[in-house]
Amino acid sequence: MSWILLLLRISFRNIFSSFLNVIVGVIILAATFFFVVGGSLVNSMDKTMSKSIIDSVAGHAQVYEASSKDKPALFDNWQIPDLDPIPDFSKIKGPLLSDPNVKAVVPEGINTAIVVYGNTIDQILEKLRKAESPGTRQPKAVIDSLKAHVRQMISVVQTDMEKHNKIGAAGSVDPQSIQDLQRAASPAFWAGFDADPLNHLEFLENKIAYLVPDSDQIFLSYVGTDLDAFAKSFDRLQVVDGQMVPSGHRGMLLSKYVYETMFKLKSAHRLDQIHEAVTEKRQKIAKNPDLQDLVRQNRQQTREIVLQLDPLSSQKAVSILQTTLGSKETDLPKLLAAFFDTDDSNFEARYKVFYGQLAPLLELYRMKPGDTLTIKTYTKSGYVEAVNVRIYGTFQFKGLEKSSMAGSLSLMDLMSFRDLYGYVTPEKIAETKSLEKEAGVKFVSRDQAEADLFGGSSSTVEQAKQKPINDAAELGGAKVKRVDLASQTYTQDQIEKGVVMGAAVILKDPAQLKQTMKEIQAISDKDNLGLKVIDWQESTGFVGQFVNLTKLVLFFASFIIFVVMLVIINNAVVMATLQRIREIGTLRAIGARRFFVLAMVLTETMVLGWFFGTLGSVLGSGMVILLGHTGLAAPNDWFYFFFSGPKLFPWLNAGSLVGAFIVVVIVTCISALYPAWMATRVSPIQAIAAED
Amino acid sequence: MPKNDEGSAIVSIQDVVKEYHLDKVVVPALQGVSLTVTQGDFLSIVGPSGSGKTTLLNLIGCVDTATRGTVLVDGHDTKNLSDRQLTDLRLHTLGFIFQSFNLVPVLSVAQNVEFPLLLQRKLTSGERAQRVEELLEKVGLDKHSKHRPSELSGGQRQRVAIARALVTRPKIVLADEPTANLDSVTGENIIDLMKEMNKQEKTTFIFSTHDAKVMSHANSVIRLADGRIADSKAKAGAH
Numbered sequence: 054m055s056w057i058l059l060l061l062r063i064s065f066r067n068i069f070s071s072f073l074n075v076i077v078g079v080i081i082l083a084a085t086f087f088f089v090v091g092g093s094l095v096n097s098m099d100k101t102m103s104k105s106i107i108d109s110v111a112g113h114a115q116v117y118e119a120s121s122k123d124k125p126a127l128f129d130n131w132q133i134p135d136l137d138p139i140p141d142f143s144k145i146k147g148p149l150l151s152d153p154n155v156k157a158v159v160p161e162g163i164n165t166a167i168v169v170y171g172n173t174i175d176q177i178l179e180k181l182r183k184a185e186s187p188g189t190r191q192p193k194a195v196i197d198s199l200k201a202h203v204r205q206m207i208s209v210v211q212t213d214m215e216k217h218n219k220i221g222a223a224g225s226v227d228p229q230s231i232q233d234l235q236r237a238a239s240p241a242f243w244a245g246f247d248a249d250p251l252n253h254l255e256f257l258e259n260k261i262a263y264l265v266p267d268s269d270q271i272f273l274s275y276v277g278t279d280l281d282a283f284a285k286s287f288d289r290l291q292v293v294d295g296q297m298v299p300s301g302h303r304g305m306l307l308s309k310y311v312y313e314t315m316f317k318l319k320s321a322h323r324l325d326q327i328h329e330a331v332t333e334k335r336q337k338i339a340k341n342p343d344l345q346d347l348v349r350q351n352r353q354q355t356r357e358i359v360l361q362l363d364p365l366s367s368q369k370a371v372s373i374l375q376t377t378l379g380s381k382e383t384d385l386p387k388l389l390a391a392f393f394d395t396d397d398s399n400f401e402a403r404y405k406v407f408y409g410q411l412a413p414l415l416e417l418y419r420m421k422p423g424d425t426l427t428i429k430t431y432t433k434s435g436y437v438e439a440v441n442v443r444i445y446g447t448f449q450f451k452g453l454e455k456s457s458m459a460g461s462l463s464l465m466d467l468m469s470f471r472d473l474y475g476y477v478t479p480e481k482i483a484e485t486k487s488l489e490k491e492a493g494v495k496f497v498s499r500d501q502a503e504a505d506l507f508g509g510s511s512s513t514v515e516q517a518k519q520k521p522i523n524d525a526a527e528l529g530g531a532k533v534k535r536v537d538l539a540s541q542t543y544t545q546d547q548i549e550k551g552v553v554m555g556a557a558v559i560l561k562d563p564a565q566l567k568q569t570m571k572e573i574q575a576i577s578d579k580d581n582l583g584l585k586v587i588d589w590q591e592s593t594g595f596v597g598q599f600v601n602l603t604k605l606v607l608f609f610a611s612f613i614i615f616v617v618m619l620v621i622i623n624n625a626v627v628m629a630t631l632q633r634i635r636e637i638g639t640l641r642a643i644g645a646r647r648f649f650v651l652a653m654v655l656t657e658t659m660v661l662g663w664f665f666g667t668l669g670s671v672l673g674s675g676m677v678i679l680l681g682h683t684g685l686a687a688p689n690d691w692f693y694f695f696f697s698g699p700k701l702f703p704w705l706n707a708g709s710l711v712g713a714f715i716v717v718v719i720v721t722c723i724s725a726l727y728p729a730w731m732a733t734r735v736s737p738i739q740a741i742a743a744e745d
Numbered sequence: 746m747p748k749n750d751e752g753s754a755i756v757s758i759q760d761v762v763k764e765y766h767l768d769k770v771v772v773p774a775l776q777g778v779s780l781t782v783t784q785g786d787f788l789s790i791v792g793p794s795g796s797g798k799t800t801l802l803n804l805i806g807c808v809d810t811a812t813r814g815t816v817l818v819d820g821h822d823t824k825n826l827s828d829r830q831l832t833d834l835r836l837h838t839l840g841f842i843f844q845s846f847n848l849v850p851v852l853s854v855a856q857n858v859e860f861p862l863l864l865q866r867k868l869t870s871g872e873r874a875q876r877v878e879e880l881l882e883k884v885g886l887d888k889h890s891k892h893r894p895s896e897l898s899g900g901q902r903q904r905v906a907i908a909r910a911l912v913t914r915p916k917i918v919l920a921d922e923p924t925a926n927l928d929s930v931t932g933e934n935i936i937d938l939m940k941e942m943n944k945q946e947k948t949t950f951i952f953s954t955h956d957a958k959v960m961s962h963a964n965s966v967i968r969l970a971d972g973r974i975a976d977s978k979a980k981a982g983a984h
Contacts, residue, residue: 066851639847644836737808
């Protein structure tokens with residue numbers, strides 16, 4: 054045994070004996086450091102990201118109809134997976150809840166809708182039409198103000214159009230449009246307006262409104278769910294503006310992130326972005342091209358504001374801007390352009406003026422809590438469905454406020470969701486039946502269809518007679534009234550008895566996920582529920598795979614590091630061995646066996662690995678602990694989601710620590726195998742040969 | 746058959762030829778050397794560079810084997826031994842002193858001396874310590890046992906090497922130009938020390954040198970020239 058001690062003694066004393074050993078040591082140290090820090094970071098991110106995913110929509114597991122072609126893809130907003138519906142949620146809820154580890158089962162389905170916005174001019178014209186209509190007539194002052202606003206918009210568009218006509222190729226602007234605008238701008242047109250408001254309005258609506266280019270389409274991804282159950286199960290949910298959808302009502306909560314990015318006045322949103330970058334991230338406009346781009350867009354795209362302002366507000370805005378800028382300019386677009394031309398010195402002041410003085414004149418959001426949105430979707434079979442849904446407010450997930458990923462989904466009640474997905478709800482059946490009856494629809498069998506529809510003596514097809522539409526007469530005096538969906542309430546039973554696309558399963562003990570998933574599958578098989586269970590990671594498509602991706606990257610990087618380590622250490626130890634030929638030859642001459650020499654080289658390298666590996670582990674652990682205190686800032690909003698907040702506070706992971714150490718020592722030993730074998734081939738003659 | 750009593754042959758070499766192959770050229774280093782070394786001899790091998798001194802020592806030292814002829818070391822025919830058997834023969838029967846001392850730099854004086862004993866794995870740590878102390882005292886370095894070789898002078902280092910060579914109580918100590926890296930006074934002291942050990946321990950010493958002064962201490966001198974023994978004489982007064 055004492056010869057082993059001797060080997061260790063030699064090894065320890067040799068650690069710093071040569072420059073080559075120091076090189077090997079530094080490599081080992083760096084590699085261990087990298088593995089400890091990298092491993093802990095990936096591990097921590099794995100945990101925070103799964104928290105983000107689990108807490109925001111996914112739950113711990115998702116169940117869906119086993120016959121589906123795809124599986125749920127919760128954050129993949131580009132493609133809605135092809136899922137078969139679960140016919141009756143109430144039939145699966147009970148059995149799933151019977152598992153002792155299941156805390157809640159929340160129905161969920163994802164869909165994407167298109168929300169189309171009318172022009173500002175459409176909205177003003179509608180107000181004007183109402184103000185002029187009997188019954189909703191408004192005082193003359195209101196009408197005059199609305200008219201003035203329309204005239205102002207026309208003049209803005211007319212100016213644009215003329216500019217366009219000048220620089221564009223001949224014929225790029227429809228001459229008819231120019232004529233129409235000239236007519237709408239003419240004092241004569243407005244002089245005759247009051248005499249025949251409806252005809253004038255029709256002209257404006259048909260010929261002018263479409264020329265005002267500020268309409269927009271918004272793509273909206275949403276989760277259709279039992280909102281009460283959702284809010285209870287995902288307790289990071291916070292209502293920011295407005296209120297929660299009342300129990301049993303139809304309604305939507307918009308994601309705050311979507312509300313800010315899609316529904317807010319674009320100029321204001323850009324100011325917010327610059328403000329955040331300048332104050333929170335301490336960036337400088339002068340140094341950041343992205344911020345400069347935002348400033349440029351604000352400078353150039355002032356129309357949204359100009360169109361919103363009626364003449365009175367315009368005047369106010371002009372005077373605010375003149376004071377702020379110390380300018381005598383009277384043209385609002387020019388003043389706005391100058392106002393938005395901000396730099397690091399004046400940005401904060403302008404930001405204050407905007408929100409303090411200009412914002413009260415403007416509608417900052419296209420839509421406010423309480424408004425109703427028309428949500429339009431395409432059903433699976435390609436039909437368009439549209440439902441009016443009241444927006445009750447906005448929400449965010451606590452800690453994930455700034456994540457576009459967590460904020461990509463809005464929430465919708467299950468009833469509206471079913472309507473939009475094209476499901477037949479009891480109301481729909483009733484509505485269809487009454488429409489069939491009222492319209493006198495006949496049943497046409499498939500065999501008879503051709504004869505019935507196109508045959509000469511068909512009684513099925515009638516020539517429509519042109520006549521004015523009279524709802525009451527036409528529908529036989531039936532009580533045609535729009536069902537006010539917003540005020541309709543549903544019992545929990547009604548909500549749950551119906552189709553859902555899937556459900557999130559929330560567990561009491563997340564550590565038992567795999568086991569519980571097996572149990573749920575067993576329950577489904579036993580009760581013939583026809584469900585499939587996948588875990589949160591599988592249900593979130595690419596996002597869920599991200600950690601696997603980072604693990605793969607880390608693994609790949611590790612592999613490269615191993616190869617590099619192997620090559621460098623091998624070379625260094627070979628060189629060190631060559632330098633020690635005399636010493637090794639001497640040992641062989643005085644009676645050391647080959648095995649002793651082999652053991653000596655291996656022990657020395659192992660001790661190097663152990664020594665510097667420990668050092669690297671300690672430094673790496675220190676780094677992780679330090680980062681655990683200071684936090685690692687998320688570089689962009691994707692990482693915001695992966696970090697489950699603005700910063701990742703990594704913690705030391707015993708697995709990474711021990712694993713890194715062991716792997717490094719093993720790789721070091723492998724690198725030393727060849728030089729160790731080489732050392733055994735050193736002949737004792739080489740000790741005796743004279744030094745030359 | 747080992748012969749241990751003084752005066753009998755400890756090394757016996759018969760018609761040894763040693764050839765080295767350098768590329769396609771055969772370089773003869775020894776061309777038919779026969780020699781007998783008796784137990785307790787203090788033998789000097791002399792000759793110009795390239796005469797085959799080192800080759801002869803390598804063959805006796807069991808670090809190399811002959812191309813032709815027989816080399817018997819303590820009764821073992823080295824041609825028939827495996828690498829491991831040769832190693833063990835070196836460990837138990839032979840001691841080495843090198844021209845450039847060849848101490849393990851990271852070990853202390855005492856640890857260097859103890860090294861062969863550890864390889865032998867025969868003695869307990871107490872016995873080893875005693876043996877090391879004894880030898881360091883004999884070579885006059887008992888006060889330096891904790892020093893590293895780098896802290897010693899050349900002569901002191903060679904004394905450590907002598908102690909290391911003798912610590913296993915070998916029958917033969919081989920020394921290749923032991924004084925070549927030392928000044929003449931120190932060199933002579935080293936030879937005196939070797940001579941003393943030769944007398945006290947009855948250890949056979951075989952050393953190569955080209956220093957006439959050193960040569961004069963030898964009991965027997967073998968003169969090599971061109972791989973052959975040119976002259977061999979036992980000095981008067983030996984034994």
